[in-house]
Amino acid sequence: MANFYNDNPALKHHLNHPLMRKIVELRERNFTDCEKFDYAPFDYEDAMDSYEKVLEIAGDISGEVVANNAEDVDKEGPHVVDGHVVYAEGTKVNLDALVKAGLMGISLPRRYNGLNLSLVPYIMAADIVSRADASFVNIWGLQDCAETIYEFGSEEQREKYLPRTCAGETLAMDLTEPDAGSDLQAVMLKATFNEEDNTWRLNGVKRFITNGDGDIALVLARSEEGTRDGRGLSMFIYDKKNGGVKVRRIENKMGIKGSPTCELVFRNAKVELVGSRRLGLIKYVMALMNGARLGIAAQSVGISEAAYREALAYAQDRKQFGKAIKEMPAVAEILATMKAKLDASRSILYETTRFVDMYKTYEDIARERSLTPEERTEMKKYKHLADAFTPMSKGMGSEFCNQNAYDAIQIHGGSGFMKDYACERIYRDARITSIYEGTTQLQVVAAIRHVTTGTYLEQINDYAALEYAPALKPLQDKLAAMTKLYSEAVEKVVSQKNPEYDDFHARRLVEMAGHIIMGYLLLGDANRTPELFTKSANVYVRYGEAEIARHHKFIMEFNEQDFADSYKAE
Amino acid sequence: MSLNIVVLAKQVPDTRNVGKDAMTPEGTVNRSALPAIFNPEDLNALEQALILKDKNPGTKITLLTMGPPRAAEIVREGLYRGADGGVVLTDRALGGADTLATSYAISAAIRKIKDFDIIIGGRQAIDGDTAQVGPQVAEKLGLPQVTYAEEVDVKDGKAIVKRRLENGVETVESPLPLVVTVNGTAAACRPRNAKMIQKYKYAVSPSEKAKLEEGRAKVIESRPYLNIKEWSAADVEADPQQIGLTGSPTKVKGIVNVVFQAKESKQIEGKDAAGLEDLIKELITNHTIG
Numbered sequence: 001m002a003n004f005y006n007d008n009p010a011l012k013h014h015l016n017h018p019l020m021r022k023i024v025e026l027r028e029r030n031f032t033d034c035e036k037f038d039y040a041p042f043d044y045e046d047a048m049d050s051y052e053k054v055l056e057i058a059g060d061i062s063g064e065v066v067a068n069n070a071e072d073v074d075k076e077g078p079h080v081v082d083g084h085v086v087y088a089e090g091t092k093v094n095l096d097a098l099v100k101a102g103l104m105g106i107s108l109p110r111r112y113n114g115l116n117l118s119l120v121p122y123i124m125a126a127d128i129v130s131r132a133d134a135s136f137v138n139i140w141g142l143q144d145c146a147e148t149i150y151e152f153g154s155e156e157q158r159e160k161y162l163p164r165t166c167a168g169e170t171l172a173m174d175l176t177e178p179d180a181g182s183d184l185q186a187v188m189l190k191a192t193f194n195e196e197d198n199t200w201r202l203n204g205v206k207r208f209i210t211n212g213d214g215d216i217a218l219v220l221a222r223s224e225e226g227t228r229d230g231r232g233l234s235m236f237i238y239d240k241k242n243g244g245v246k247v248r249r250i251e252n253k254m255g256i257k258g259s260p261t262c263e264l265v266f267r268n269a270k271v272e273l274v275g276s277r278r279l280g281l282i283k284y285v286m287a288l289m290n291g292a293r294l295g296i297a298a299q300s301v302g303i304s305e306a307a308y309r310e311a312l313a314y315a316q317d318r319k320q321f322g323k324a325i326k327e328m329p330a331v332a333e334i335l336a337t338m339k340a341k342l343d344a345s346r347s348i349l350y351e352t353t354r355f356v357d358m359y360k361t362y363e364d365i366a367r368e369r370s371l372t373p374e375e376r377t378e379m380k381k382y383k384h385l386a387d388a389f390t391p392m393s394k395g396m397g398s399e400f401c402n403q404n405a406y407d408a409i410q411i412h413g414g415s416g417f418m419k420d421y422a423c424e425r426i427y428r429d430a431r432i433t434s435i436y437e438g439t440t441q442l443q444v445v446a447a448i449r450h451v452t453t454g455t456y457l458e459q460i461n462d463y464a465a466l467e468y469a470p471a472l473k474p475l476q477d478k479l480a481a482m483t484k485l486y487s488e489a490v491e492k493v494v495s496q497k498n499p500e501y502d503d504f505h506a507r508r509l510v511e512m513a514g515h516i517i518m519g520y521l522l523l524g525d526a527n528r529t530p531e532l533f534t535k536s537a538n539v540y541v542r543y544g545e546a547e548i549a550r551h552h553k554f555i556m557e558f559n560e561q562d563f564a565d566s567y568k569a570e
Numbered sequence: 571m572s573l574n575i576v577v578l579a580k581q582v583p584d585t586r587n588v589g590k591d592a593m594t595p596e597g598t599v600n601r602s603a604l605p606a607i608f609n610p611e612d613l614n615a616l617e618q619a620l621i622l623k624d625k626n627p628g629t630k631i632t633l634l635t636m637g638p639p640r641a642a643e644i645v646r647e648g649l650y651r652g653a654d655g656g657v658v659l660t661d662r663a664l665g666g667a668d669t670l671a672t673s674y675a676i677s678a679a680i681r682k683i684k685d686f687d688i689i690i691g692g693r694q695a696i697d698g699d700t701a702q703v704g705p706q707v708a709e710k711l712g713l714p715q716v717t718y719a720e721e722v723d724v725k726d727g728k729a730i731v732k733r734r735l736e737n738g739v740e741t742v743e744s745p746l747p748l749v750v751t752v753n754g755t756a757a758a759c760r761p762r763n764a765k766m767i768q769k770y771k772y773a774v775s776p777s778e779k780a781k782l783e784e785g786r787a788k789v790i791e792s793r794p795y796l797n798i799k800e801w802s803a804a805d806v807e808a809d810p811q812q813i814g815l816t817g818s819p820t821k822v823k824g825i826v827n828v829v830f831q832a833k834e835s836k837q838i839e840g841k842d843a844a845g846l847e848d849l850i851k852e853l854i855t856n857h858t859i860g
Binding site: 100115 | 584760761765766767768769771789793795
């Protein structure tokens with residue numbers, strides 16, 4: 001009986017982080033819901049126990065159902081019938097199981113039939129489901145969109161759409177178009193207001209829309225005629241029950257083949273405006289994307305976990321030269337590094353999730369009452385940290401996921417190149433994680449200002465000031481030395497006062513900060529649960545140290561002329 | 571129409587995941603080395619009950635299990651999936667029962683439950699594999715029985731049951747009330763539900779409640795649905811002569827450890843009709859078929 005929660009003690013470790021008490025107490029508003037709802041917790045211990053039990057259900061379904069269907073889903077994929085998507089058989093079974101288990105609307109308030117779970121167990125469920133089938137988490141994970149309806153929709157819209165999400169209807173976010181990918185300001189889908197029946201209608205085409213035939217979609221469209229930039233865009237809700245949108249085709253992708261990536265044609269589709277006009281991109285999509293990025297960070301960790309487990313199992317099983325290949329130092333090093341990257345990316349994933357959870361919960365409380373000055377300060381602090389950590393977690397997590405998928409194949413050798421082993425699918429599924437919801441390059445764009453303004457350094461200094469066990473002192477010293485190199489490199493780049501030069505080195509600087517942050521996080525993990533994380537802390541800090549030395553050397557020995565001479569596009 | 575359904579469920583050692591400690595040196599099942607689980611085909615039976623509940627609003631599902639007090643876990647598992655309540659039939663005097671004594675005790679408990687339209691359980695339990703308890707319960711209660719069920723429906727006050735047989739399927743009709751035993755080929759049971767598990771996780775039987783700290787015990791007082799019934803042999807007015815070891819005519823004479831070994835194999839060459847014919851002849855000769 002495979003259970004992807006119970007068989008992975010790292011998850012329990014992250015779930016039981018000391019900050020959880022505060023997160024849960026805030027979210028549960030002193031546990032008053034239990035008077036109205038028979039499934040609400042009485043206290044913190046009760047809530048945590050429920051989180052575990054819900055994650056056990058997710059782990060059970062992932063291990064017993066979703067993982068077993070993954071191969072068939074990858075082969076069969078979804079198809080289009082009469083302008084609508086029909087999922088692969090396995091996808092339908094997966095969705096049915098998760099809906100029946102009540103794992104939709106996990107973090108929505110109970111008054112809309114949600115479970116009101118903290119974001120931490122929600123993201124953990126995404127981590128678990130991704131390990132089973134990365135393509136499926138795209139369909140299930142789009143329940144994120146309901147958060148946006150909750151945050152920015154009217155009460156009427158909340159009451160209409162959120163219970164439907166909790167009952168199992170799927171969602172989609174219709175943002176990109178043929179000429180508007182990374183640059184969403186170029187969106188052209190036309191929204192027109194019809195005075196006669198007092199409705200908005202949409203016309204045009206959307207492309208690369210995940211689960212584009214979902215029951216409820218958030219659509220970005222141009223409501224202000226004659227505008228060309230982001231300020232002319234508004235957000236709408238399309239209800240599939242109203243019709244007007246057809247799926248023209250499904251993309252034939254390299255990976256995550258079970259997830260339908262649709263081209264949609266809107267013909268006079270009736271929709272509802274969300275929030276205020278003109279705020280579609282600049283406010284609502286930005287919030288939506290931050291949530292989605294965290295989701296992809298979770299997906300990356302889940303795929304990384306799958307890759308590592310496949311690699312380890314094969315290396316234990318496969319014998320060459322009279323012994324299991326994992327006994328050979330070259331293979332053992334790959335495995336240790338994979339595990340370290342996996343643990344590091346998971347650690348920053350949950351650190352980020354806690355930051356997001358803290359500020360979002362404060363924002364939600366602010367809808368009910370005004371916050372105290374201390375609360376407001378704390379909300380701002382966590383929002384700022386969430387802004388800084390989300391792109392780092394998504395950017396570096398997805399790159400590690402790709403590296404682990406590559407290494408999983410390497411460990412399998414020739415067999416890994418065949419279609420016979422899961423690592424082949426994992427490798428294809430991993431590839432998109434560093435592309436969609438903003439490429440790694442765009443995550444760097446979002447993260448670099450936290451290098452230059454010092455957000456990362458401040459947080460690093462906070463981590464450095466924590467108490468660690470004496471056994472971890474050598475690693476702590478290494479991290480202090482790495483921080484020094486990072487500061488020097490930042491100083492060198494910033495002092496050039498050349499934006500193009502900053503951009504050129506941005507990824508190196510963000511990665512340097514990332515290695516130090518993840519190093520400290522693993523140090524904290526090893527401090528709290530030594531038996532699980534000491535090895536990874538050792539491996540990761542050494543790996544990060546070498547990476548930082550490399551970036552430091554590159555930056556310190558590089559000048560503007562080198563850039564102009566050799567690195568500009570022809 | 572709303573129905574009253576009694577689901578018979580048994581807590582069994584998980585014999586599907588047998589490790590090296592699964593058997594004692596004497597050749598009996600080492601129960602402590604195996605996790606206790608909901609008997610798989612009883613889960614198929616529960617799913618049929620839940621489907622009937624989905625189709626017939628107001629339907630009430632009661633889980634009935636016989637075993638040690640810890641079998642209350644089976645009732646909780648049922649509540650997490652959508653059952654409405656449960657009874658643990660537990661008594662030292664019930665221990666060591668064979669199928670005859672077991673079906674006697676269970677039928678006595680069903681008589682006490684009184685209101686039932688359908689009694690449904692798995693075909694057999696994975697620890698004994700007898701498939702006898704369901705049919706014996708039906709006989710003792712004087713009810714019609716349908717075995718090997720795959721789908722159960724109720725229309726116009728009658729049960730329509732699809733049965734999985736060796737050579738195909740058969741659909742039969744039966745008056746209510748009846749006893750149904752469900753095959754493992756029937757729909758798998760739905761997962762535990764996130765809301766239900768939060769609602770019912772503190773559901774306890776009286777003997778479990780006695781061990782709780784005061785705070786939690788109070789919570790249970792205020793929420794009657796968290797009480798799992800626990801009945802003794804006396805509660806169900808069972809005749810002491812017919813239960814447990816005393817009521818069991820089956821006596822285990824001895825247990826032999828059997829090791830399966832592959833016999834020598836024979837390969838028949840040929841890729842055409844003649845080869846196929848040779849194969850069939852061979853299979854008939856050694857009585858595999860025919």
